[in-house]
Amino acid sequence: MLLDNHGRKINYLRLAVTDRCNLRCFYCMPAEGLDWLSRTELMSYEEMLHICTLMVKMGIEKVRITGGEPFVRKDIMQLLKALSKLDGLKELTLTTNGVLTAPYVEELKQIGVRSVNLSLDTLDANRFFAITRRDEFAAVMETMEQLLKHDIDVKINTVVMAGKNTQDIIPLVELTRQLPVSARFIEEMPFNGEGHSYSGIVWDYVSIFEEIRQAFPDIQKTPDPQYSTSYNYQIPGHKGSVGVIAAYSRTFCGTCNRIRITPQGILKNCLYDDGVLNIKDLMRLGVKDAELEETLRRTFNTREKDGWQAEQKRLENPNFHESMATIGG
Ligand code: SAM
Ligand code: SF4
Numbered sequence: 001m002l003l004d005n006h007g008r009k010i011n012y013l014r015l016a017v018t019d020r021c022n023l024r025c026f027y028c029m030p031a032e033g034l035d036w037l038s039r040t041e042l043m044s045y046e047e048m049l050h051i052c053t054l055m056v057k058m059g060i061e062k063v064r065i066t067g068g069e070p071f072v073r074k075d076i077m078q079l080l081k082a083l084s085k086l087d088g089l090k091e092l093t094l095t096t097n098g099v100l101t102a103p104y105v106e107e108l109k110q111i112g113v114r115s116v117n118l119s120l121d122t123l124d125a126n127r128f129f130a131i132t133r134r135d136e137f138a139a140v141m142e143t144m145e146q147l148l149k150h151d152i153d154v155k156i157n158t159v160v161m162a163g164k165n166t167q168d169i170i171p172l173v174e175l176t177r178q179l180p181v182s183a184r185f186i187e188e189m190p191f192n193g194e195g196h197s198y199s200g201i202v203w204d205y206v207s208i209f210e211e212i213r214q215a216f217p218d219i220q221k222t223p224d225p226q227y228s229t230s231y232n233y234q235i236p237g238h239k240g241s242v243g244v245i246a247a248y249s250r251t252f253c254g255t256c257n258r259i260r261i262t263p264q265g266i267l268k269n270c271l272y273d274d275g276v277l278n279i280k281d282l283m284r285l286g287v288k289d290a291e292l293e294e295t296l297r298r299t300f301n302t303r304e305k306d307g308w309q310a311e312q313k314r315l316e317n318p319n320f321h322e323s324m325a326t327i328g329g
Helices: 045-058 076-084 102-110 125-132 137-149 166-178 205-215 279-284 289-300 307-314
Strands: 012-016 062-066 091-096 115-119 153-160 182-187 230-234 241-245 258-261 266-268
Touching: 012 045, 045 076, 045 279, 045 289, 062 076, 076 091, 076 102, 102 137, 115 137, 125 137, 137 153, 153 166, 166 182, 166 205, 166 241, 182 205, 205 230, 205 241, 266 279, 279 289
Parallel strands: 012 062, 012 258, 062 091, 091 115, 115 153, 153 182, 182 241
Antiparallel strands: 230 241, 258 266
16 A cells, blocks of 8 residues: 555545647647647557556555547547556546547447546537637537437546636526436636746635535535545436545645646656656666655655645746646546
């Protein structure tokens, strides 16, 4: 079992396979995109499989593939298939914007993917365009339909943004009446790739929940699974569920079980830190697994207590302009 210096179990890896994306969500990256990583800067699939194999041996039980958009990376199913065969890996899952995903749903089901996080900030095609700067709403809805048809759990991730999509909160909750989806509302975080920093947010987890509670006064709290980052709820009679994620308020750091690897192979002990170890470079230098494992264990022992401390250190770097797509959200 892997433990950090605060006694927290680490068993969940989020692996970002690319920084590239076919959408341009304004809260994630600028309209012109990012300064994309070159092929050699990216970890190869072999390198990803290598590090995942080692980490699963060390105690990682769940891997989430994310990005950027996983499906814009060529042959992504090859990596997913290889990961699905890893001994000891209990759960393989992914986060996708759903634009290119529909044709792969059947294969995802075949390799044992049981749950997918689908990012969708609105149920209105015009607002979808305003937020993502691309006209792909119909493709995302098609992916949702395919996932449900194949009996794959769907968690809809919605970033709540003042003046942009707060009118979508209730319609998205309403979706849970007939569909067995989990509608999850996420506080906006300061990772839009433009160095925009916040002194706070208007729509935090308290106001988001209050908005929902007013429309659905009989909403009930349900038990939060171990390591859950969301506060979970259910509305009597609804097939789906509702979640609120305090991603900016960071109420969940005390039980954080997750680490991240960025598309360029940098280990992050926390979403809010600046990267703590260049795993790709170590692998390319030919460092043996035993030494790599030792280095990883040492690094997990330097984990900040929470996202506030991690952010404090990161902000000491004045040139820091991170996008969620390079972090692996
Ligand atoms: N492209 C895929 C997608 O959108 O699902 C995977 C990567 S995306 C970076 C992962 C998640 O991060 C998405 O659900 C997205 O909404 C969320 N995200 C991106 N920027 C964010 C921000 N500034 N604050 C909160 N969530 C953000
Ligand atoms: Fe792309 Fe996901 Fe970022 Fe939107 S949130 S720009 S879909 S990586």
